[in-house]
Amino acid sequence: MSLDIHLLIGGEAGQGLVTIGQLLSKALVRAGYEVFVSQSYHSRIRGGHNTFAIRLGAGPFFAPRVSIDILVALNAETVALHRGQLTGQALLIADASFAPDQPGVIAVPFAELGPEQLWNTAALALLGNILDLPSEALHQAVEAMLGKKHPEALAENREIMEKSREWAAVHVPQHGFALTGGVSAADRLLLNGNQAIALGALAGGLKFCAFYPMTPATSIVLELITHAEVMGCVIEQAEDEIAAINMAIGAAFAGAVSMVATSGGGFALMAEGVSLAAMTETPVLIAVAQRPGPATGMPTRTEQADLEFVLHAGHGEFPRAIFAPGSIEACFALAQKALALAERSQSPVFLLTDQFLADSSRPVAPFDLTTIVPVATGSETASASIPYQRYRLTENGLSPRLLPGFSPQLVVADSDEHDEEGHISEDHGVRIAMVEKRLRKCELLKQEAIAPELSGEKGADLLFVCWGSSLGPVQEAAAVLRGQGRQVASLHFSQVWPLVPDQFLDILQGAGKIVCVEGNATGQFARLIQRETGFAIPERIARYDGLPFTARYIVERLAAMEERA
Structure with missing residues (x-):
């Protein structure tokens, strides 16, 4: 089985590329394979170049890839834009009217297979043939999308899928993208x-x-x-x-x-x-x-x-x-x-x-719902003083919160500064007390703060610091660098405020070279860490062209950084 196949479907909005991608992704997951799906689209109802990318294989995958193994071009623009990203053994699938004449190109006569509105279904079946997915898995995906209330549409889709399979059996060249070893995993989402x-x-x-x-x-x-x-x-x-x-x-x-x-x-x-x-x-x-x-x-x-x-x-x-x-x-x-x-x-x-x-x-995997306790509101009736003070001054800054209409007590709220009962006040002493009361809740937020997650050894020669969605690409980049014999760790923040230095400062101080990876031009998170801890992270890999990080992007920028040093 090919361990890591990057398949990209490109075309204009309205050509059905998302339909192809979603159906294929669901069929792959049902067949037991790992996928990572990412989308790129323009802010137009029709037109503009859109893509639906699927990394598939053994995985797991946590980020997109740049190089393309299978390119499905629904228009000529897709060929022109992505031709340079094709790997040496790549397949390029395109309509015969604009398919280039080169090795690895599958020029499909879509018009001979069926009506234009079903060409995306024909492309889906062709991909199923290339990946050696069972026909029934794709049929089930199409049926789940259309529902059993549309038997005529299901019949038309099945017909063009069979025609596409038959055509592919004769015309698809030899390749190494057939998947084997998948195990049904219907319990995944x-x-x-x-x-x-x-x-x-x-x-x-x-x-x-x-x-x-x-x-x-x-x-x-x-x-x-x-x-x-x-x-x-x-x-x-x-x-x-x-x-x-x-x-x-x-x-x-x-x-x-x-x-x-x-x-x-x-x-x-x-x-x-x-x-x-x-x-x-x-x-x-x-x-x-x-x-x-x-x-x-x-x-x-x-x-x-x-x-x-x-x-x-x-x-x-x-x-x-x-x-x-x-x-x-x-x-x-x-x-x-x-x-x-x-x-x-x-x-x-x-x-x-x-x-x-x-x-x-x-x-x-399906989420464990047994440990979830849904939020309950208005449960503090017993702790409320009488007469009720919505903003009663307390040691931790938290006051009993009653719901209006659920007790005999009057619940007062106001956007102006107010006293303990909620009535407007311009008393300077009240103002000081209320500001300090609200800020005392910061202690609760710090106690509840999630510590950043360290992957790799503490004290590594190279430490990536990241937050939010850059986690996956950073993990993959670290794996690539470890494969080159380097000692690499990553520190990911899933909570960026409040920061609690005791949770991570020793990790930063014990690391070798530290690089902050974040998707902005000015290093906002690196500056926030320095502001809160005094620890400066001068090295950073930034991206702000509108595209997501990839492992390749991070590794290449790191190499350029180290070459300059």
């Missing part, structure tokens, strides 16, 4: 990061989500909508992001476990609402899916440049926590933790993802 965030939030007790559509965060909400009725969750599309954050705060004040999902431009409109949540001490989860800025930037590309924005968003000083998952599993787990921590700390909590993680899919 093929999920992307945004789907995992949505499922994790629902498992954690989410009951309300407000949003205004913005790529690449919208698919979080689309996944929530899929399960909303069964899970008893209300989804509201607001007129803008200002309304969305205020709706979520209002729902949380009334007792619903709440969140919003947005990207940088939308979050810019939510900044005042973040301060409102802090002042009223109302828990809310804010998922920010990063994309390149400033302004609209590159709407469908990826970046890690909103860290400082999210850290400092909102006027005034108040506690917050920021999580940054680096895997599908972490997206699920941290969505739950973020909801629970928001409730415990009565503060806004953030989940930072990005387009790369949002749209990347991997097979994962």
Whole structure:
């Protein structure tokens, strides 16, 4: 079995390349193979060059690859753009009308196989033949997509798939991409990061989500909508992001476990609402899916440049926590933790993802739901003083939170500074007491902080420091370098605020060469570490062209860095 095959499908939006890729990925996972799916697309309904990439084989895989083993070109532009990435033994599949005349090219007469709207199904069957996937596995994937309510469409798809298989049996040249050794693994889930965030939030007790559509965060909400009725969750599309954050705060004040999902431009409109949540001490989860800025930037590309924005968003000083998952599993787990921590700390909590993680899919084992305790609100009736003081001064900064209408007590909230009962106050002593009360909650956030994960030996000659979605590419780059005989470790932060130096400073101090890998131009996380610990990381590998990190990119930049030194 070929251990690592990179298959890329390219074409215009609307040509069905995502359909081919999704069906093939699901069939591969059902057959027991590992896949890593990544997408690149333009912000257009039709047109623009889009790709759907699948790394497949023994795996597991955690990042995309640059070189291509099998290229499926749905238009001539795909051939021109990706021809230079083909490996020496690559296959190029294209319609006979624009297929180049060179070794490894499979010129397919799609028009002879069936109508144009089914050419993507024909390409799917052709790929099944090349990879030696059972026909029935692909038929089942198509049936799952169309459903049994469309027997005519199923029959048409089966017919063109059989024609494509028969054609491929005669015309596909010898190659080394046939898969063998797969074991059925039907108990795995093929999920992307945004789907995992949505499922994790629902498992954690989410009951309300407000949003205004913005790529690449919208698919979080689309996944929530899929399960909303069964899970008893209300989804509201607001007129803008200002309304969305205020709706979520209002729902949380009334007792619903709440969140919003947005990207940088939308979050810019939510900044005042973040301060409102802090002042009223109302828990809310804010998922920010990063994309390149400033302004609209590159709407469908990826970046890690909103860290400082999210850290400092909102006027005034108040506690917050920021999580940054680096895997599908972490997206699920941290969505739950973020909801629970928001409730415990009565503060806004953030989940930072990005387009790369949002749209990347991997097979994962079913999540263990037995240990999940959904967030419970309004459970502090017994500890509430009478008369009720919503903002009672306490040693840990946390005051009993009653829900309006669920007890005889009056629950008061105000966006201005207020006294213990919640009434507006301009008394300077009250102001000092309330600021210090809110900031005392920082201690809880530090106690709950997730320590960064060290992979490799402590004290390694080379240490990669990374956060969020750069985890997978860094892991693969470290594996490549270890294969070259180097001693390499990586330190990944899935929580980027608050930072607790006792959890990681000794690792930094004991390492040899340290390189921070992050997807922004200015080294935001490296600067944050220096600000909080005094430890400087001068060496960094940055990427800010809108594309995700790959192991090759990191290894090549490291080599160039070391050559200059």
